[in-house]
Each structure stands twice: as C-alpha cells, then as structure tokens.
Amino acid sequence: MHPAFPSVTFSNHWTLATGLHPESHGIVANKFYDPVLKKDFSIEDDDSRWWHGEPIWMTAQRQEKESAVIMWPGSMISGLKPKRVIDFNDTVSPHDKFDQTLQWIDLPREERPNLIGVYIQQTDENGHRHGPTSQDIDKTIADMDDAIGYLLKGLDDRNLLGRIHVVIVSDHGMAETDRSRVIYYDDILSSTSRSWLREREADPLLGLRPKDNAPKHAIQQIYQEFYNFTQSHPDPHFQVYLKEDVPARLHYSNNERIAPIVAIPDVGYVMVDHDRFDPKSATEQFSPIGIHGYDNLAVEMRSIFMAHGPAVDMMYGRRAVLAPFYNTEVYSFVCELLNIDANPAHNGTMEGQFVRIR
Structure with a gap:
C-alpha cells in the first residue's frame, strides 16, 4: 500500500x-x-x-x-x-x-x-x-x-x-540515514533570505514560509536561490518547488497550510540547518537514524x-x-x-473494491 x-x-x-x-x-x-x-x-x-x-x-x-x-x-x-x-x-x-x-x-x-x-x-x-x-x-x-x-x-x-x-x-x-546525507539549507540561502523566514516546516521535507513582514518578492527570491543551487550542482539530492508547482500526483498544493516553497529531499537525505546538527562535531550522535516522509x-x-x-x-x-x-x-x-455508507466527500476512487493479482 x-x-x-x-x-x-x-x-x-x-x-x-x-x-x-x-x-x-x-x-x-x-x-x-x-x-x-x-x-x-x-x-x-x-x-x-x-x-x-x-x-x-x-x-x-x-x-x-x-x-x-x-x-x-x-x-x-x-x-x-x-x-x-x-x-x-x-x-x-x-x-x-x-x-x-x-x-x-x-x-x-x-x-x-x-x-x-x-x-x-x-x-x-x-x-x-x-x-x-x-x-x-x-x-x-x-x-x-x-x-x-x-x-x-x-x-x-x-x-x-x-x-x-x-x-x-x-x-x-x-x-x-546518517551524517553523510545531510543537506544544510542555510548554506544555500543568502543571509537576507534567511532573515525573512519563519521556522521551517514539514520535516524531513523542507517547507519554507516568509514572515508576515517580509517583502513581496521574498518567496520568489528564496525559491530562486534553491533552484539555482539545483542547477549548478550535479547531484543536489533534492527537488524544490513553488507550492503551486508540486507534481499533481503528490496532491500537495491546494491548502494554505502547505508552505509556499517545498523542497523534497531524496530518500535517506535530510535538510537541516547548522543549529540542528554540527558537521564539525566528531562526537555528536546523529539522530534520527531512521526517517520517513519522502516521496510516497x-x-x-x-x-x-x-x-x-x-x-x-x-x-x-x-x-x-x-x-x-x-x-x-x-x-x-x-x-x-x-455495511455503512461512506461519506461521499473522500478521495478514494475504488469504492472499497481492490484488484486481486493472485
């Protein structure tokens, strides 16, 4: 399933x-x-x-x-x-x-x-x-x-x-996952863009939402900095989207609670800032070792x-x-x-009938 x-x-x-x-x-x-x-x-x-x-x-x-x-x-x-x-x-x-x-x-x-x-x-x-x-x-x-x-x-x-x-x-x-599969998103963003952001959302996805007092162009600037990174690195290990451009199969665009910018890491990778995990620390234990939340x-x-x-x-x-x-x-x-009637306001399409393959 x-x-x-x-x-x-x-x-x-x-x-x-x-x-x-x-x-x-x-x-x-x-x-x-x-x-x-x-x-x-x-x-x-x-x-x-x-x-x-x-x-x-x-x-x-x-x-x-x-x-x-x-x-x-x-x-x-x-x-x-x-x-x-x-x-x-x-x-x-x-x-x-x-x-x-x-x-x-x-x-x-x-x-x-x-x-x-x-x-x-x-x-x-x-x-x-x-x-x-x-x-x-x-x-x-x-x-x-x-x-x-x-x-x-x-x-x-x-x-x-x-x-x-x-x-x-x-x-x-x-x-x-492990410490070798960490993406530091604060290294990707300019200091100006970082100053506009609320606290990140949707771990291990990276949901980014500007503060209420951020300028109107903040969303586009933050997105562009991420996008430019994905184009200049041969294997960035994530995809970034404006909310409205998230692939339709993911059903992750049509709600104001979804952050305006959504970065989806490759399976096993985690997007963090340096406050969460210090890459120079040889003794700090990386946690968690198991993660979910990726492409379904x-x-x-x-x-x-x-x-x-x-x-x-x-x-x-x-x-x-x-x-x-x-x-x-x-x-x-x-x-x-x-033996009850389902509420018609649901997103299932099979009406409780599955396909048997053997």
Missing part, C-alpha cells in the same frame, strides 16, 4: 481515517503553520479546526454504529471523539492495548463497539531510534507480530476469528495492508494478493466491512 504524501505519521493516520489526501484534510505535515488560525499545529491542541473531514468512527456513529479507539491521532479531539476513546500514553504495551480491545469485544451486544481502532507506535519509535535494518527493529517487529498473534488467539478462544474482521495497516515505511511512491516508504474476515474471504478468497493501491482507499473499504 502506498501512503499519502508526505509519508509522515499524523498526515497518514488522518488519511486512513478519512480517505482524504493531506491537502484535503488539513494535516499537511507533523509540523506546520496555519496562516488563517495564525498558530503552529500541535497534536496536543484540542481545536477541531485543525482536523477536516469525517473520520470513520464518526461515519459509523452517524449510522448508529458505535466505535472505540485507542490512541489514534485525531480521535482525542473534542467534537471528533468516538463513544469510547483512550488518549495517547507511550507506556502502554501492545499486549495491554489488545487486552482492552478484547474487553470491549466481551461487552454485551448492546454495548459492544462495531469498530475498534488501535494505534501501536513502538515500531515507528524504534525505527527512528535504531534504523530500519537494525537488529533492534527486527526484535520490535517480532514483538508486534507476537502481539497481533495474542489478539488473534483471543478472538479464536472466543470463537470469533471467523466472524470478525481484522485489518492491519501501517502509516508509512522507514528509510535509513519510494520503495522505502511503502506501507502494509492485511485484511482477514468473512467478507474479505467472500470478496477475494483466502491468501489473495492485491495490486498496489493508495491508502485513501482504506476508509471506504472499512465502510464496506461495516
């Missing part, structure tokens, strides 16, 4: 929940500025104006089906909460989350949720910390597999494994999709392999499993 662009956590969790591209649902990065609200996005900000679109649990609730969600980004926001929600807590283990899931499944029929969503963050955290090819991440993935096995055994013990749908997704992949068609950014259950078997048969698709399709697929 291909993630949405940019392939970062908050953007893709909300795409999975709503079926919308980030430019449509408004969570355009993990870190960005809204020039209308005049403030920086924070996951702790309980303001529903950040979160556009209708998440799957609200779609279900409109059609008299209850939901419960464990730590999914956006599910804790006032006005967007499902009936049952557990806020993010980094100390809770995957097994504990699935214990809670099974407790909800054990509720009497009239109280039992029809949809349960669970976010498990340890793979992402350890991927950043140790990199995607480390023994540490291998162990983390084995632990996640064990936790999912624990859930499936719990369902099987309840004679529910063949009667309930389980959908497993990831929000993105992970690429390895890059092999390293691929996410996973697995589904099991009676309707899945009926539609595709067992052990079916699907043709690649974009994660904007997951919302309508889950609506199909819930």
Whole structure:
C-alpha cells in the first residue's frame, strides 16, 4: 500500500481515517503553520479546526454504529471523539492495548463497539531510534507480530476469528540515514533570505514560509536561490518547488497550510540547518537514524495492508494478493466491512473494491 504524501505519521493516520489526501484534510505535515488560525499545529491542541473531514468512527456513529479507539491521532479531539476513546500514553504495551480491545469485544451486544481502532507506535519509535535494518527493529517487529498473534488467539478462544474482521495497516515505511546525507539549507540561502523566514516546516521535507513582514518578492527570491543551487550542482539530492508547482500526483498544493516553497529531499537525505546538527562535531550522535516522509511512491516508504474476515474471504478468497493501491482507499473499504455508507466527500476512487493479482 502506498501512503499519502508526505509519508509522515499524523498526515497518514488522518488519511486512513478519512480517505482524504493531506491537502484535503488539513494535516499537511507533523509540523506546520496555519496562516488563517495564525498558530503552529500541535497534536496536543484540542481545536477541531485543525482536523477536516469525517473520520470513520464518526461515519459509523452517524449510522448508529458505535466505535472505540485507542490512541489514534485525531480521535482525542473534542467534537471528533468516538463513544469510547483512550488518549495517547507511550507506556502502554501492545499486549495491554489488545487486552482492552478484547474487553470491549466481551461487552454485551448492546454495548459492544462495531469498530475498534488501535494505534501501536513502538515500531515507528524504534525505527527512528535504531534504523530500519537494525537488529533492534527486527526484535520490535517480532514483538508486534507476537502481539497481533495474542489478539488473534483471543478472538479464536472466543470463537470469533471467523466472524470478525481484522485489518492491519501501517502509516508509512522507514528509510535509513546518517551524517553523510545531510543537506544544510542555510548554506544555500543568502543571509537576507534567511532573515525573512519563519521556522521551517514539514520535516524531513523542507517547507519554507516568509514572515508576515517580509517583502513581496521574498518567496520568489528564496525559491530562486534553491533552484539555482539545483542547477549548478550535479547531484543536489533534492527537488524544490513553488507550492503551486508540486507534481499533481503528490496532491500537495491546494491548502494554505502547505508552505509556499517545498523542497523534497531524496530518500535517506535530510535538510537541516547548522543549529540542528554540527558537521564539525566528531562526537555528536546523529539522530534520527531512521526517517520517513519522502516521496510516497519510494520503495522505502511503502506501507502494509492485511485484511482477514468473512467478507474479505467472500470478496477475494483466502491468501489473495492485491495490486498496489493508495491508502485513501482504506476508509471506504472499512465502510464496506461495516455495511455503512461512506461519506461521499473522500478521495478514494475504488469504492472499497481492490484488484486481486493472485
């Protein structure tokens, strides 16, 4: 499965929940500025104006089906909460989350949720910390597999494994980086251009937005300095665009929260300034070792999709392999499993029907 662009956590969790591209649902990065609200996005900000679109649990609730969600980004926001929600807590283990899931499944029929969503963050955290090819991440993935096995055994013990749908997704992949793949964008810009800029946005992309008091030509000057660099260096390891010129396939132009200038580094490269990482330091540990957020068609950014259950078997048969698709399709697929009507305002095009290749 291909993630949405940019392939970062908050953007893709909300795409999975709503079926919308980030430019449509408004969570355009993990870190960005809204020039209308005049403030920086924070996951702790309980303001529903950040979160556009209708998440799957609200779609279900409109059609008299209850939901419960464990730590999914956006599910804790006032006005967007499902009936049952557990806020993010980094100390809770995957097994504990699935214990809670099974407790909800054990509720009497009239109280039992029809949809349960669970976010498990340890793979992402350890991927950043140790990199995607480390023994540490291998162990983390084995632990996640064990936790999912624990859930499936719990369902099987309840004679529910063949009667309930389980959908497993990831929000993105992970690429390895190191100190040799750092691009210092403050070396590219003139001191005048640097003085006009707000704090950078959209890491590991480079989103640049001039301050309100910058001159009208600031955007064009900053862009031109980046563009000139890409033309004078044989391998600059990034592409730079004015927001309106970002390739259409990325769906990353039509929102005021997207910075006016967007630089997209090659996979594994990171754009920083000297305040973030000192290239002359032999002792400073480079971090993170694993990064995501790159072109959503890059092999390293691929996410996973697995589904099991009676309707899945009926539609595709067992052990079916699907043709690649974009994660904007997951919302309508889950609506199909819930037997509810999807909100028509989503960006999926397959109406919950995937293409089997074998």
